[in-house]
Amino acid sequence: MAFYLLGLSIVLVFIPYKPSIIKIPLWCLACLAAIISGFLDNVLDVQGVVTILAYSGLLFGSLALQLVWLRRVIVCLFGFYSLALAIHLLPGFYNAAVVVGKTVSADAIPFSLYANFDKGLAGLFLLSYFFGGQVRIDYFHNLQKPKDTLIIVILTLCLALGLAVLLGLIQIDFKAPDFWLSFLAINLLFTCVAEEAFFRGFLQRGLSNWLDGKFSLLIAPIFSALIFGLAHIAGGIEYAFVAGVAGLGYGYLFHRTKRIEWSILCHFMVNVLHLFLFTYPMLA
Numbered sequence: 001m002a003f004y005l006l007g008l009s010i011v012l013v014f015i016p017y018k019p020s021i022i023k024i025p026l027w028c029l030a031c032l033a034a035i036i037s038g039f040l041d042n043v044l045d046v047q048g049v050v051t052i053l054a055y056s057g058l059l060f061g062s063l064a065l066q067l068v069w070l071r072r073v074i075v076c077l078f079g080f081y082s083l084a085l086a087i088h089l090l091p092g093f094y095n096a097a098v099v100v101g102k103t104v105s106a107d108a109i110p111f112s113l114y115a116n117f118d119k120g121l122a123g124l125f126l127l128s129y130f131f132g133g134q135v136r137i138d139y140f141h142n143l144q145k146p147k148d149t150l151i152i153v154i155l156t157l158c159l160a161l162g163l164a165v166l167l168g169l170i171q172i173d174f175k176a177p178d179f180w181l182s183f184l185a186i187n188l189l190f191t192c193v194a195e196e197a198f199f200r201g202f203l204q205r206g207l208s209n210w211l212d213g214k215f216s217l218l219i220a221p222i223f224s225a226l227i228f229g230l231a232h233i234a235g236g237i238e239y240a241f242v243a244g245v246a247g248l249g250y251g252y253l254f255h256r257t258k259r260i261e262w263s264i265l266c267h268f269m270v271n272v273l274h275l276f277l278f279t280y281p282m283l284a
Contacts, residue, residue, distance in 0.1 A: 002043045005037055013124065043094055079202055085122040099113040113179060127201065127260070155249065157270055157273060160246035168238075170274070171279050174277060176276060199251075205254075207220040229245075
């Protein structure tokens, strides 16, 4: 139940809501329910609760502090804390195994799938920071150049998957694994949201704001893509290169639209096509 409630919290961040009677965003209430449920179901322990309390304080400070230098320090701490949480460095969390060491494609390395409460929580808080606490209705008013957006999405899909084939990382393999539904939910809500909220919503946007328009197109998306690629270096240099190319597509898409959900959806589409149409996760 804790993972369902956490997923609901992430969805609620995207729904415009103006508190009237209860002066708390709905996602906060759902997140609190997820934490309580997680504690009762042994998904997190006392250390995990303390970790979340500290993380909540950093989020609140990042959004509410008026002293500029202090807020910048807290924002940096919030970013490091988010990264540590997403890569499972902080104690107190017991993530659920959905698939362990399964061979999904012939000649592929074994694949494991976990529902990561800590990474999902990082994605939720990073989204909240990106939206200033809660998405506003005017965020959805303008759809910037939908044709250009579609072109960038298609090019990113073709380049990322095409390069992976050319480099011998994957090959054509049509399939529908028995865990596909769990994969879709976990990959979208706990993987793509967290990674795009950090690399594009936090890192790239922060760098763009700091550059204030000076070469931001050349520097910010490339920098976020480079870091994104390095984050995948455990899969090898070729894998990191493909991830970096995909990250460049996600970053340019975010730069053009200023809409985090587009980079999330593009990232998700790459992963979904990879699962259903190609070797997963990669050739041994």
